[in-house]
Amino acid sequence: xxxxxxFFNAATxxxxxxxxxxxxxxxxxxxxxxxxxRTAPMAGLVAAFIFAVQMLNFPVAAGTSGHLLGGALAAILxxxxxxxxxxxxxxxxxxxxxxxxxxxxxxxxxxxxxIVTVLVGWGxxxxxxxxxxxxxVVAAFLAALISVPASALAFTLLFWIGGTxxxxxxAVAAAMGGVHVLIGIGEAVITALTVGAxxxxxxxxxxxxxxxxxxxxxxxxxxxxxxxxxxxxVAASGGLKPFLWGGVGVTLVLAxxxxxxxxxxxxxxxxxxxxxxFSGQAxxxxxxxxxxxxxxxxxxxxxxxxxxxxxxLVLVIGGLVAYLSxxxxxxxxxxxx
Amino acid sequence: xxxxxHHQLHLPGDxxxxxxxxxxxxxxxxxxxxxxxxxxxxxxxxFAVYAVLLAGVAVVxxxxxxxxxxxxxxxxxxVLFAFLIPVIGLGERTDVLGLSLSVPGLWAAWNILAKAxxxxxxxxxxxxxxxxxxxxxxAQRLRLPSLLVQIxxxxxxxxxxxxxxMRRMRVARExxxxxxxxxxxxxxxxxxxxxxxxxxxxxxERVHLAMLSRGYTGQMPxxxxxxASVGQWGTALALPVLAxxxxxxxx
Numbered sequence: 001x002x003x004x005x006x007f008f009n010a011a012t013x014x015x016x017x018x019x020x021x022x023x024x025x026x027x028x029x030x031x032x033x034x035x036x037x038r039t040a041p042m043a044g045l046v047a048a049f050i051f052a053v054q055m056l057n058f059p060v061a062a063g064t065s066g067h068l069l070g071g072a073l074a075a076i077l078x079x080x081x082x083x084x085x086x087x088x089x090x091x092x093x094x095x096x097x098x099x100x101x102x103x104x105x106x107x108x109x110x111x112x113x114x115i116v117t118v119l120v121g122w123g124x125x126x127x128x129x130x131x132x133x134x135x136x137v138v139a140a141f142l143a144a145l146i147s148v149p150a151s152a153l154a155f156t157l158l159f160w161i162g163g164t165x166x167x168x169x170x171a172v173a174a175a176m177g178g179v180h181v182l183i184g185i186g187e188a189v190i191t192a193l194t195v196g197a198x199x200x201x202x203x204x205x206x207x208x209x210x211x212x213x214x215x216x217x218x219x220x221x222x223x224x225x226x227x228x229x230x231x232x233x234v235a236a237s238g239g240l241k242p243f244l245w246g247g248v249g250v251t252l253v254l255a256x257x258x259x260x261x262x263x264x265x266x267x268x269x270x271x272x273x274x275x276x277x278f279s280g281q282a283x284x285x286x287x288x289x290x291x292x293x294x295x296x297x298x299x300x301x302x303x304x305x306x307x308x309x310x311x312x313l314v315l316v317i318g319g320l321v322a323y324l325s326x327x328x329x330x331x332x333x334x335x336x337x
Numbered sequence: 338x339x340x341x342x343h344h345q346l347h348l349p350g351d352x353x354x355x356x357x358x359x360x361x362x363x364x365x366x367x368x369x370x371x372x373x374x375x376x377x378x379x380x381x382x383x384f385a386v387y388a389v390l391l392a393g394v395a396v397v398x399x400x401x402x403x404x405x406x407x408x409x410x411x412x413x414x415x416v417l418f419a420f421l422i423p424v425i426g427l428g429e430r431t432d433v434l435g436l437s438l439s440v441p442g443l444w445a446a447w448n449i450l451a452k453a454x455x456x457x458x459x460x461x462x463x464x465x466x467x468x469x470x471x472x473x474x475x476a477q478r479l480r481l482p483s484l485l486v487q488i489x490x491x492x493x494x495x496x497x498x499x500x501x502x503m504r505r506m507r508v509a510r511e512x513x514x515x516x517x518x519x520x521x522x523x524x525x526x527x528x529x530x531x532x533x534x535x536x537x538x539x540x541x542e543r544v545h546l547a548m549l550s551r552g553y554t555g556q557m558p559x560x561x562x563x564x565a566s567v568g569q570w571g572t573a574l575a576l577p578v579l580a581x582x583x584x585x586x587x588x
Contacts, residue, residue: 004412004415004449004452004453004456004457005370005373005374005452005453005455005456005457006373006374006448006449006450006451006452006453006455006456007415007449007453009374010371010374010375013374014371024482024485025482028482028484028485031484032484037545037553037555038541038542038545039484039488040484040487040488040491040555041491041541041544041545041548042538042541042542042545043488043491044487044488044489044490044491044492044494044495044541045491045492045495045499045537045538045540045541045544046534046537046538046541047488047489047491047492048491048492048495048496048498048499048500048537049499049533049534049537049538051492051496051499051500052496052499052500052502052503052533053503053530053533053534055500055503056503056526056529056530057517068530077534078538085485085488086488088485089485089488089489089492090492092485092489093489093492093493093496095460096460096463096464096472097346097464097469097472097493098346098411098464099346099408099411099457099460099461099464100411102370102374102452102453102456102457102460103366103367103370103456103459103460104367104370104371104374104456164378164445164448164449165422165441165442165445165446165448165449167422167425167442167445171425186523189523189527190523190526190527190530192527193523193524193527193528193531194527194528194530194531194534195531196527196531197527197528197530197531197532198531198534198535200531201531201532201535202535202538205534205535205538
C-alpha cells in the first residue's frame with residue numbers, strides 16, 4: 001500500500017514529511033547505539049532482507065494473498081531504531097528507484113508504514129514480553145497483529161486530515177481496518193513463525209529476545225549447580241520508556257496537525273459526511289446514547305466507529321492469545337514446582 | 338507491490354538529461370511533483386501542459402515511451418481505487434452511462450489519477466536517466482544524512498544478492514513439490530524468511546569486517562566530484578520552473 005502523489009493535499013504531504021524526517025533523525029542517533037559503527041552495512045542488509053521478504057506472498061483467505069509490511073518483524077529482529085531506519089530506506093528506495101509511492105507522499109509512506117508499524121509493534125512486543133515473562137513468539141504475534149491495523153488507522157487519520165477524496169471517514173476506516181485485520185493475522189503468523197525460526201537457530205540475533213534467555217545451568221554429579229553466562233540486563237536500549245515517549249510525541253504532533261487542518265477547513269468533507277452518510281449512519285444511531293455520539297456531533301463525523309470496532313476486535317484476539325499463553329506459563333511453573 | 342519489483346529502471350544513455358548532476362535532477366523532480374500536487378484539480382489544461390513538459394523531457398532523454406508505460410503498471414492498484422471513489426463517494430450524484438456517480442468523487446478520482454500519473458512518470462524519468470548509486474550521491478549532496486545514504490547504498494548493492502537468495506530458496510521449495518495454498522503452508526514460508534534473515538545478517542557482519550580491514554572509518558570516500566555548474570542547475574530546474582509558471586499563470 002504505497003500512497004502515490006495526489007492522494008493527499010500538499011500541506012498534509014509536507015507536514016507528514018516533517019514528522020517522518022524528525023522520526024528518522026531520532027532513529028539515526030538511536031541506531032548508532034544499537035549497532036555502533038556497524039550501522040551502515042547491517043541496516044543496509046536488513047533493509048534488503050525486508051525488501052525481499054515483502055515480495056514473499058502468503059495466502060490470507062480463499063484466493064487472496066497478502067505480503068508482509070515487515071515493520072514489527074524488523075523491530076523485533078534488529079531493534080526499533082534500526083527497524084525504522086530500515087523501513088524508511090526500503091520506502092525511499094522503492095519511491096525513488098522503482099517509482100513505487102509518490103515522491104511527495106514519501107513522508108506519509110514513511111510515517112504510516114515505517115514509524116507507526118515499528119513503534120506500535122515494538123511497544124506491544126515490550127509490553128507482552130513484560131507481562132508474559134519472555135514469551136517472545138507470542139509477543140511477536142501480537143505485535144505484528146496490532147501493528148498492521150494501527151498503520152491502516154494512521155492512514156485513515158491522515159486521510160481524514162488531508163485526503164483529496166470525499167469519502168466518509170467511517171467507511172474508509174471500515175474498509176481499511178477490515179482488510180488490514182485480515183492482513184494483520186497473516187502478518188502475525190508469519191512474523192511469529194519467522195522470529196521463532198531465527199530464535200531456534202541464532203537466538204543471539206533476535207534483538208527483542210536479548211536478556212530474556214534463561215541462563216545455562218550446569219548440574220554437577222554431586223548436585224552442585226553452576227550458572228554459566230549469566231545474562232546481563234539490557235541497559236543501553238533503555239527499555240520501553242523512550243518508545244512510549246516517542247509514541248506520545250508522534251501522537252501530539254499528529255493531534256496538533258489535526259486541529260490545525262480541521263480549523264482551516266471546517267466544511268467540505270464533514271458537512272457532506274453528515275448529510276449524506278450511508279454506511280456509518282446505522283452505527284451512528286446505534287450508539288446514539290453513548291458519549292461517542294456526542295463526539296460525532298461535535299466533529300460532524302462518526303469518528304471511524306468501524307475502525308474502533310476493528311481495533312476492539314484486534315484487542316480481543318490479542319487479549320485471548322495473551323491470556324492463553326499466561327495460562328500455559330502458569331501450568332508450566334506448577335509442573336516445575 | 339508485486340513480484341516484478343526489482344528490475345532496475347535505469348537506461349544507460351548519453352543525453353543532456355543523463356549528463357546532468359544527480360542533485361539537480363533530484364531537486365527538479367521533487368519540485369515538479371510538489372507543483373503538480375499543489376495545482377487545483379479544476380485546471381485541466383495545466384495538467385495537459387505538465388504532461389507535455391514530461392513528454393519533452395522523455396524525448397530529450399531518449400527514453401522510449403514503451404519503457405515508461407510498462408513501468409506505470411506500478412500505479413494499477415491505485416487506479417482501481419480511483420475508479421471506486423465515484424461509486425462509493427458522497428455528495429451530489431450524476432448519471433453517467435446509467436451509473437449513479439458522485440460528482441465530488443469523480444473530481445477526486447480525476448485528481449488522484451492525474452497527479453499520481455504525472456508523479457510516477459516524473460519518477461520513472463529520473464530513475465531511467467540516473468544510475469541508482471549516483472542518485473544517492475546526489476541525495477547526499479542535498480544534505481541527506483550520510484548514514485542514511487550509506488544504508489540505502491548497501492541495500493541497493495545487496496538487493497539482488499538477497500532477492501536471488503530468496504528466489505533460490507523458492508526454487509528449492511517448489512522443486513520438492515511445495516505450493517503455498519493456505520495458511521497451513523505458512524510455517525515453511527516463515528522458516529525460509531528466518532533463514533534469509535540469518536543469511537542477510539551474517540552477510541552484513543562479514544561485509545562490516547571486510548570494510549574495517551580496508552580502513553573504513555564511518556565515512557564513504559568520495560571518488561569523483563559531482564558539483565554542478567550554474568548552467569546545469571538552470572537546465573535541470575527548467576522543468577519545475579516552467580511548471581511553476583503554468584501554475585501561477587491564472588494569477
